[in-house]
Amino acid sequence: xxxxxxxxxxxxxxxxxxxxxxxxxxxxxxxxxxxxxxxxxxxxxxxxxxxxxxxxxxxxxxxxxxxxxxxxxxxxxx
Amino acid sequence: xxxxxxxxxxxxxxxxxxxxxxxxxxxxxxxxxxxxxxxxxxxxxxxxxxxxxxxxxxxxxxxxxxxxxxxxxxxxxxxxxxxxxxxxxxxxxxxxxxxxxxxxxxxxxxxxxxxxxxxxxxxxxxxxxxxxxxxxxxxxxxxxxxxxxxxxxxxxxxxxxxxxxxxxxxxxxxxxxxxxxxxxxxxxxxxxxxxxxxxxxxxxxxxxxxxxxxxxxxxxxxxxxx
Numbered sequence: 001x002x003x004x005x006x007x008x009x010x011x012x013x014x015x016x017x018x019x020x021x022x023x024x025x026x027x028x029x030x031x032x033x034x035x036x037x038x039x040x041x042x043x044x045x046x047x048x049x050x051x052x053x054x055x056x057x058x059x060x061x062x063x064x065x066x067x068x069x070x071x072x073x074x075x076x077x078x
Numbered sequence: 079x080x081x082x083x084x085x086x087x088x089x090x091x092x093x094x095x096x097x098x099x100x101x102x103x104x105x106x107x108x109x110x111x112x113x114x115x116x117x118x119x120x121x122x123x124x125x126x127x128x129x130x131x132x133x134x135x136x137x138x139x140x141x142x143x144x145x146x147x148x149x150x151x152x153x154x155x156x157x158x159x160x161x162x163x164x165x166x167x168x169x170x171x172x173x174x175x176x177x178x179x180x181x182x183x184x185x186x187x188x189x190x191x192x193x194x195x196x197x198x199x200x201x202x203x204x205x206x207x208x209x210x211x212x213x214x215x216x217x218x219x220x221x222x223x224x225x226x227x228x229x230x231x232x233x234x235x236x237x238x239x240x241x242x243x244x245x246x247x248x249x250x251x252x253x254x255x256x257x258x259x260x261x262x263x264x265x266x267x268x269x270x271x272x273x274x275x276x277x278x279x280x281x282x283x284x285x286x287x288x289x290x291x292x293x294x295x296x297x298x299x300x301x302x303x304x
Contacts, residue, residue, distance in 0.1 A: 013230065014255070016186045062147065065140055065176065067183040068230060 002076040003046050003055060007064045008039035039069075082108025082298055084126040087154070089115040089145040094131035094168065094278065101278035102128065105294035115148040126163045126297055127154055129170030131223070131276060141184060141226040142172030151177050163207055163297055164270040168224055171262075171272035180263055180272045181239070182231030187224070188255025194223040196286070198250035199261055199275060203243050206264050208271045211296035217250055218289035220275035227274040229256040229263070239263055246271055 009015050015037050022036040042063055046055075055073050064071040084102045088095045099110045111121045115134075120127065135144035145151065151173070158164045158179055166174040174180045187193055196219050201212040212218070231239070236257055239245055247262035254274070262273030277290030 014185070014188065014228075016188050016190050016228070016255070020190050062143070063139070065143070065183055067175070067181075068185065 001046060001048055003044040003050075004074040004076060005042045005044065005055075005059050005063050006039060006072045006074070007042065007059075007069050008071075009037055010068055010070055013068050080123065082106045082126075082301065083111070083121065083124050084108065084128060085111040085113045085120055085124050086128045086130060087113050087115060087150055088130070089132070089134035089148060089169075089173075091134045091136055092130050092132035092169065094276065097276075098128050098130040098167065098278045101281045101290070101294060102126065105281060105291055106298040113150060115145065115150050118149045118153060120150070120153045120157055124157065124162055125301055126165065127157060129154070129164070129166040129173050130278075131168030131170060134169055134173065137226070140172075140176065142169060142174075142176040145169075145173045146176035146178075155179060158265070158270050161267065161269050165208065165293075165297075166270075166272040167276055167278065168222075168227075168274055171274055172226060174270060174272040179270050180265055181235050182229055182257075182260075182263065184226050184274070185228040185230050186226055187228050187253075192223075192225045193227070193253060194221075196221045197253050197261075197275060199247045200250045202245045202248050203264065205243065206246060206268045206271065206296075207300040208264075208293050208296055209246050211292040211299065218292075219280070219287055220277055220290055221279050222253060222275045224254070224274055227254040227256065229254075229260045229274070231257060236260075242266070244268075247273055247275065 017038045018036040059071040086099045102110050172184045199218050201216045204212050204214050244264040248259040249261045277293040280287050280290035
């Protein structure tokens with residue numbers, strides 16, 4: 001099955017890349033965008049036997065740096 | 079007395095490993111072992127382990143993230159726990175934070191751009207085995223070359239680092255947006271130092287200065303005095 005791990009910066013952590021993207025959006029002439037935060041989407045193809053605990057360990061020990069990032073795991077129905 | 083013995087770890091994508099080895103050989107003398115990331119063991123009797131700058135694993139996932147999980151890092155963490163001196167410069171600093179040997183994280187520079195120039199630093203700790211050759215508050219010049227050098231940690235961690243004298247160097251000018259101008263931090267026991275500036279690139283007159291030499295000299299002098 002497919003698993004999506006969304007990695008995002010914690011609230012309060014400055015995001016220079018998000019800020020640059022924000023400026024670029026404004027440069028395209030779009031107004032009304034309040035804020036931009038950049039994150040990562042990591043897709044895993046896993047056996048059905050892989051547990052939530054195992055996925056949490058992968059996410060917290062490697063995919064996200066828990067000092068600055070949060071993650072959210074989503075199992076995608078085939 | 080046995081001669082000085084150091085190891086420089088090379089990860090795929092390290093590019094300052096030779097400079098680091100040359101600096102250690104020049105200033106500390108003795109033997110510098112070159113260790114590959116897949117090695118599971120370090121040579122016995124090391125006085126210093128150095129993690130060099132570069133772009134290990136192409137900075138995939140996060141700078142230093144993959145290298146921090148490589149086989150040799152288990153041995154480095156174990157050696158650090160025994161009190162062996164560990165120096166991480168630039169990408170090496172990123173690897174040390176990712177491996178949990180130092181607190182905080184190194185994020186994209188606040189100005190987005192890669193910064194490559196000499197910068198002024200203030201020596202904030204002159205008690206550690208890496209910095210005791212400097213004078214308190216001494217202003218030194220060391221080059222930086224990084225994209226992800228913006229040091230961040232939560233306020234409680236930053237307060238603790240300051241309270242315990244674990245900030246080794248601060249930027250004396252705006253460089254990358256680091257919290258409290260932190261350029262280098264020490265571990266709780268003081269035997270692990272991570273820093274973004276490159277002391278190994280400032281060890282002889284041809285480099286434009288010798289301010290980095292003092293750091294390596296401090297490590298070797300501490301051993302002689304011990």
